[in-house]
Amino acid sequence: MLTQTKNTEERVWTLMIWSSVGLISFGFLWILGDLLWHGWTQLSWNFLFSSPENSGREGGIGPILISTSLIIGVCMIIAWPIGLGTAIFLAEYTKDHHRFGRLIRGSLDVLAGVPSIVFGLFGNALFCQALGLGFSILSGGLTLACMVLPILIRTTEESFRAITSDQRLSAAALGFSRSTTIWCILLPAAMPGLLAGSILGLGRAMAETAALIFTSGYVGRMPESLLDSGRALSIHIYDLAMNVAGGNPNAYATAIVLVSLLIIINLVASWIADQWTTSNQLPNL
Amino acid sequence: MDNIQPAPQLIKTKEQLPGIQTWLPYQSTQACCEPVAHIRARDLSIMYANQLALQKVNLVINKGCITALVGPSGCGKTSFLMSINRLTDLIPRCTVTGQLQINEFDVLTPSTDLLHLRRQVGMIFQKPTLFPFSIKKNLELPIREHGQHARETWAALIERTLQQVGLWDEVKDRLDQPAQALSGGQQQRLCLARAMTLSPEILLLDEPCSALDPISSGIVEDLIVSLRGQYTVIIVTHNLAQARRIADDVAIFWAIDGIGQLIEHGPARTIFESPQHELTSAYITGARG
Ligand SMILES: Nc1ncnc2c1ncn2[C@@H]1O[C@H](COP(=O)(O)OP(=O)(O)O)[C@@H](O)[C@H]1O
Ligand SMILES: [Mg+2]
Numbered sequence: 001m002l003t004q005t006k007n008t009e010e011r012v013w014t015l016m017i018w019s020s021v022g023l024i025s026f027g028f029l030w031i032l033g034d035l036l037w038h039g040w041t042q043l044s045w046n047f048l049f050s051s052p053e054n055s056g057r058e059g060g061i062g063p064i065l066i067s068t069s070l071i072i073g074v075c076m077i078i079a080w081p082i083g084l085g086t087a088i089f090l091a092e093y094t095k096d097h098h099r100f101g102r103l104i105r106g107s108l109d110v111l112a113g114v115p116s117i118v119f120g121l122f123g124n125a126l127f128c129q130a131l132g133l134g135f136s137i138l139s140g141g142l143t144l145a146c147m148v149l150p151i152l153i154r155t156t157e158e159s160f161r162a163i164t165s166d167q168r169l170s171a172a173a174l175g176f177s178r179s180t181t182i183w184c185i186l187l188p189a190a191m192p193g194l195l196a197g198s199i200l201g202l203g204r205a206m207a208e209t210a211a212l213i214f215t216s217g218y219v220g221r222m223p224e225s226l227l228d229s230g231r232a233l234s235i236h237i238y239d240l241a242m243n244v245a246g247g248n249p250n251a252y253a254t255a256i257v258l259v260s261l262l263i264i265i266n267l268v269a270s271w272i273a274d275q276w277t278t279s280n281q282l283p284n285l
Numbered sequence: 286m287d288n289i290q291p292a293p294q295l296i297k298t299k300e301q302l303p304g305i306q307t308w309l310p311y312q313s314t315q316a317c318c319e320p321v322a323h324i325r326a327r328d329l330s331i332m333y334a335n336q337l338a339l340q341k342v343n344l345v346i347n348k349g350c351i352t353a354l355v356g357p358s359g360c361g362k363t364s365f366l367m368s369i370n371r372l373t374d375l376i377p378r379c380t381v382t383g384q385l386q387i388n389e390f391d392v393l394t395p396s397t398d399l400l401h402l403r404r405q406v407g408m409i410f411q412k413p414t415l416f417p418f419s420i421k422k423n424l425e426l427p428i429r430e431h432g433q434h435a436r437e438t439w440a441a442l443i444e445r446t447l448q449q450v451g452l453w454d455e456v457k458d459r460l461d462q463p464a465q466a467l468s469g470g471q472q473q474r475l476c477l478a479r480a481m482t483l484s485p486e487i488l489l490l491d492e493p494c495s496a497l498d499p500i501s502s503g504i505v506e507d508l509i510v511s512l513r514g515q516y517t518v519i520i521v522t523h524n525l526a527q528a529r530r531i532a533d534d535v536a537i538f539w540a541i542d543g544i545g546q547l548i549e550h551g552p553a554r555t556i557f558e559s560p561q562h563e564l565t566s567a568y569i570t571g572a573r574g
Contacts, residue, residue, distance in 0.1 A: 169414070174403065175431065175483065176400075176430050180426075180430050
């Protein structure tokens, strides 16, 4: 029977879809549960604010949180304007099939796929040694900026390209200069995409270990300036789990903090994008 | 809008600019005034890449009149409009040749100040294209961009312009709400108001009513009629009845072998009552097009 086979087929499909969804959620929940199971007992306010002791087996992650925020801060302060500028250049000033634009776009796509350890080596050679910044938060932040730029630029460029051409035409018809068109019309419309790109980049930066080992270093003390070495959360986890016997509980607790931060950042960003979209009544976004 | 009186003067001069309400609607139900040429196209051709879209148009458009461009799709009406404010510059590989003059000013010379030109020549598109901001901000952006008015006078200018398009009473309490929440007809009138904040001399309307329901369309049409005398209006329309109702002059475009051409133009009455070109008569009787 036609309907019979259709029903069976339908059921198989539904089953497959649901099982893949189930598998994904299960995997995610398992990771979270595992983290919580092993690390929950270590978590406390004190853990967040105190310094690590006994190579991190005891004490907390205060300085590490500070170093991480500084590294991420440097990364974003550098990456944002450069990323925005390049994206605008690519989307608004190069023609679709222009050789130069294609070259840049192609290079960015390759760069986005380069393993982070390569960025680490590059950052070490350029920032730590050639520019003499040494193992420092600044070197780490700059290296991360290089790493997230390709993602940031490409997502931002796409959000500019997604704006319909009537907006550009009507701005031009009103005699708006190019800069007004970009700043007052296109940028607000591209904002949700820009935010999404930043979050993607930020997430990648927060989770980064390999690129930071060679650039911002291991030192777990409270940094006194951007030229001090500083240990990022992910490196702390790596170090506790691999190099410190008995460091596992604190590694788990640190991982809980890192994952929570990523989740919070994602929630905040989607909330901001939502607000932005509803308050501006953007079409097609 | 409804107290129609003869306008003392057809064309606004710079001295008259400060108060828009001083320009009275020009009284005309038929052919307009003794014609004063405002826009002159001589052998104007438009090419996209290597494909000719419009060939050798020779057309004079009179000041303060409503000129309707009619003809089937794809015969180059939009292209013609966009060459007048040089929006064609934005289209890659589009070239415009020939001569195009507004008053004595040569539009097509490379040294033309485009921002200035586009302030003089406003344009409305088929689909209302408001920016995703509030009603007020949509009107403020062009005023600010061209910086001709002190900030204190903006509110008054906005009120005047909205009144001109008959939108003030409908939106005065919701100026801070998103412009895109307005109805289609209101949006189209707001687009017109936005162009009018710059006090242009010329308004190019590209099928302004074709995306609207009949009632909104009627309101916008009445509004366009009320612009006669204050602005030189060029309107593209597929609606022959509309052209007949509102136009002083009519230009018929036609694509012959895929190339757009101007086949006939003249006063509306002449075109509709005694067309010269056989395609025109077929078109207006509904036999073609
Ligand atoms: N951006 C463009 N690129 C290439 N060809 C175009 C473009 N815009 C219009 N054309 C071509 O030019 C011709 C005239 O188009 P258009 O001016 O839009 O006509 P109308 O407004 O009378 O429908 C059409 O054949 C169309 O295919
Ligand atoms: Mg058209």
